[in-house]
Each structure stands twice: as C-alpha cells, then as structure tokens.
Amino acid sequence: MQLPAYYEFCNTVKTIVGHKALEQIPQSLKVINAQRPMIITDKGVEQAGLIKIVQTAMQKSKLKAAAIYDTVPPDSDIKMVNELAKMYTSKKCDSIIAVGGGSVLDTAKGVNIIVSENASDLMQFAGYGNVTRKLKPLVAVPTTAGTGSEVTSVAVIANHEKNIKMIFGSVFLLPDIAIIDSRMTKTLPPTITAFTGMDALTHAIEAYFCLAKNPLSDTTALAAIQIIAQNLVNVVKKPSDTDGRLALALASNLAGMAFANSMVGMIHNIGHAVGGVCGVPHGVCMNILLPYGLEYNMHKASQYIGELLYPLAGDEVYNATKKKERPQKTVAYIRKLIQDLHDATDGKHPRFFKEVVDKTGKQMVPKEKLVDIAKTAMSDPAQFYNPEDLDYNDYMMVLEAAWEGTPLDKKKIKKG
Numbered sequence: 001m002q003l004p005a006y007y008e009f010c011n012t013v014k015t016i017v018g019h020k021a022l023e024q025i026p027q028s029l030k031v032i033n034a035q036r037p038m039i040i041t042d043k044g045v046e047q048a049g050l051i052k053i054v055q056t057a058m059q060k061s062k063l064k065a066a067a068i069y070d071t072v073p074p075d076s077d078i079k080m081v082n083e084l085a086k087m088y089t090s091k092k093c094d095s096i097i098a099v100g101g102g103s104v105l106d107t108a109k110g111v112n113i114i115v116s117e118n119a120s121d122l123m124q125f126a127g128y129g130n131v132t133r134k135l136k137p138l139v140a141v142p143t144t145a146g147t148g149s150e151v152t153s154v155a156v157i158a159n160h161e162k163n164i165k166m167i168f169g170s171v172f173l174l175p176d177i178a179i180i181d182s183r184m185t186k187t188l189p190p191t192i193t194a195f196t197g198m199d200a201l202t203h204a205i206e207a208y209f210c211l212a213k214n215p216l217s218d219t220t221a222l223a224a225i226q227i228i229a230q231n232l233v234n235v236v237k238k239p240s241d242t243d244g245r246l247a248l249a250l251a252s253n254l255a256g257m258a259f260a261n262s263m264v265g266m267i268h269n270i271g272h273a274v275g276g277v278c279g280v281p282h283g284v285c286m287n288i289l290l291p292y293g294l295e296y297n298m299h300k301a302s303q304y305i306g307e308l309l310y311p312l313a314g315d316e317v318y319n320a321t322k323k324k325e326r327p328q329k330t331v332a333y334i335r336k337l338i339q340d341l342h343d344a345t346d347g348k349h350p351r352f353f354k355e356v357v358d359k360t361g362k363q364m365v366p367k368e369k370l371v372d373i374a375k376t377a378m379s380d381p382a383q384f385y386n387p388e389d390l391d392y393n394d395y396m397m398v399l400e401a402a403w404e405g406t407p408l409d410k411k412k413i414k415k416g
Contacts, residue, residue: 007214009261013140013151014177017250019242021181022054025097025139026061028177034095034137036066038088040108041099045143046070048187054099054141067091072104076157078166081110081122088115095137098175099184102147102156102282105140109155109173112138122157123166131170140175143184145248146196146283148203148256150178165276180253182246190236191348193248194341195283197232200224200252202267202286202293207258209297209304210265210385217262220254226311227251233337236344265386267293270398273377278365280356287341288352291334292398294327295408300387302327309333352405370399 098108271285306326
C-alpha cells in the first residue's frame with residue numbers, strides 16, 4: 001500500500017448513536033453552555049411527528065426550544081436564511097438544533113454564520129475559507145440516511161434571484177454534535193430509503209477511489225460501504241427494522257466523514273448537473289450514475305475499484321474472484337444492487353434516466369436535455385478530483401449510456 005506524501009483529515013463533530021440517542025440532547029447542550037435552542041426543520045419532518053419526539057426527549061430535563069421554525073423548503077434559500085437569523089435574534093436563542101435532511105442542515109449552517117458573525121448578508125461568506133472563527137452551538141439531527149451533512153464542513157444554499165446555488169465551506173461549519181437516532185428515519189418510505197442509501201454508498205465509493213483519498217478516509221469509507229451492502233435492501237423490504245435503520249444512518253455518517261475529507265468525483269459532478277437542469281433528486285442521480293463512474297475510471301483506478309468488492313460482497317466472494325476480475329465484478333454487484341432495489345420497490349426505484357418520471361408520469365430527463373446537462377457539468381468543481389479527465393464528448397457518452405441503461409463502450413473511454 002502506497003501512502004500519500006501529505007493529506008489532511010478533520011472531523012470535530014461529537015457523534016451520538018443509538019435507538020434513544022435524542023435523550024442526550026439536554027446534557028449535550030449543557031456541556032456547550034446552550035440553554036435556548038432554536039429548532040429548524042421542515043413540514044415533512046414536523047408532520048411525521050419527529051419534532052414531538054425531539055421535544056419529548058428534551059422535556060425530561062425541562063429544556064424547551066426558544067423558537068421553532070418548520071417550513072424550510074426543499075432547496076435552502078438565502079432569503080429564508082436571513083429571515084431565520086432575525087427570528088433567532090428576536091427570540092434570544094443561543095444555539096440551533098437542526099432536524100431534517102440536507103436542506104434543513106444547510107439552512108441551519110447558513111443561519112449560524114449570520115447570527116455568529118452578527119452579519120446582515122450571508123453572501124459575503126460565500127466560497128471556501130471565508131468563515132474564519134468558531135460559530136454558535138449547532139446540533140444536527142439527520143432524518144435521512146444519505147447526505148452525511150451532519151459531519152461535513154460545507155453548506156449549499158440557493159440564490160433564486162440569480163438562479164444559482166452558492167457553496168459555503170469552512171471547518172467552522174462542522175456541527176458541534178450529531179445525533180443519530182433510529183426513530184428519525186423510521187418513517188422514510190421504501191423509495192426514499194433506497195435513494196438516500198445509494199447517495200451514502202456513492203459518497204463512500206467515490207471517497208475511496210478519487211484523487212484526494214487517504215488512509216483515514218479509506219477507513220470510514222470501507223466501513224460505510226460494508227454496512228450499506230448488508231442492510232439497504234433488507235430495510236427497503238422491511239421499513240420497521242430499527243436496527244437496520246440505525247445501521248444505515250451510521251453508514252451515512254461514516255460516508256460523510258469520508259467524502260468530506262477526500263472529496264468526490266464525476267458521479268457527483270454529473271449528478272449535480274442533472275439535478276440543476278432537470279430537477280431530479282440527488283439520490284436518484286447517484287443511484288443511476290454510480291456504475292458509470294466506476295466503468296469510466298476503471299483503467300486509472302482498477303486496483304481501488306477491485307478492492308471495493310470485499311466490503312460489498314464479503315470475503316467469500318472476494319477471495320473466490322481472481323484479482324483481475326474483481327473490478328468488473330464490483331460494477332456487476334452494484335448493478336445487481338440497483339436491480340434488487342428496483343424489484344423491492346415494485347419498479348419505483350429507477351435504474352436509468354429514461355425511467356425517471358414525475359408524479360404525473362412525465363419523463364424528467366428528456367433525451368434532448370442531455371446536451372444542456374453536459375455543458376453544465378463542465379463547470380462543476382467535483383470533476384477536479386476524478387481520476388480521469390472529462391471533456392464534453394465524455395460527458396455525453398456517459399449521459400447517453402446512463403439514459404438508455406447500457407454499459408459504457410470500453411473502446412470509447414479515454415485513456416489519458
């Protein structure tokens with residue numbers, strides 16, 4: 001094993017995991033001198049009864065939220081961040097408890113920037129490294145097992161007036177505490193469980209073969225991959241499996257640690273573009289694009305891709321497979337996993353882009369939109385950590401194959 005000459009790994013988040021981990025919120029806030037938390041969430045979480053669970057867990061110590069905001073939209077918005085910051089100040093809050101998926105957690109991170117910096121404009125902190133000091137206490141309670149946002153130092157917040165998504169990055173955006181509780185994901189429908197699980201799996205897999213990988217990110221990535229492979233299909237089939245739910249939530253957390261330190265590549269690169277152009281949920285994009293990212297990078301990262309067979313399929317399959325055959329068997333295993341999820345959800349889990357439809361049955365990724373997606377992908381920074389470079393023709397080749405559901409033509413893959 002050849003170790004990199006230099007690398008960095010940072011994870012300062014205290015992570016509390018358990019079937020009743022929420023009961024640790026009061027003591028955890030007391031340790032960081034927080035007494036008047038603001039709860040930030042969305043309507044879906046509130047209507048699922050999850051906020052009541054959080055409040056009940058807090059009541060035993062007589063801790064109450066000083067403010068609750070429950071209408072965060074699917075896309076974090078700068079105007080909403082500013083509005084919530086005003087509420088935080090007016091209610092004399094001293095900390096934040098974010099309960100939700102990636103949008104809620106990113107919104108909370110944005111609010112924390114404004115209230116900690118006593119600022120009026122979030123935009124002045126856009127980009128990387130513009131938040132330069134510790135922020136107010138933030139507790140992250142994820143309600144999906146996919147984003148890993150509770151252990152990442154980045155927030156993505158939309159500016160709808162300019163039709164762009166702004167990235168905010170700093171180690172100071174890392175939450176103080178992450179609470180992983182099986183009750184928070186128990187109500188997720190099978191399809192969303194499948195999509196978010198594949199999102200977490202993609203985080204871990206790209207973290208393992210992309211250019212900024214390191215021994216510490218490898219450790220968390222491999223653990224996440226193994227846990228997801230052992231639990232995802234079972235939980236989709238049996239949503240009430242609380243042990244499986246907790247396992248997937250932990251795997252998402254581990255995958256978040258991995259990619260936050262090693263970055264991601266072309267799968268996220270193209271997925272961001274598909275989401276931006278066609279509005280396809282991120283987890284759906286990751287699920288479809290994962291085998292293509294492996295195929296495209298095979299000639300440059302075959303060793304690492306072959307090693308992924310061990311956590312995915314187990315030691316018996318790994319040891320029975322010849323070394324040169326392991327990379328392709330890894331891809332085959334991923335495709336079988338996608339098919340198993342498709343079958344377990346009665347065909348609601350799409351395998352390729354032409355199968356992605358909205359509630360009315362309308363195709364969300366028309367083939368004529370692939371050109372726009374390819375052009376958009378060319379400006380996404382995630383491509384810089386991919387083992388192999390991509391140009392417009394490469395993007396189109398991958399997109400056309402992923403739209404039809406056919407493997408990549410090995411003869412057309414660049415070998416630079």
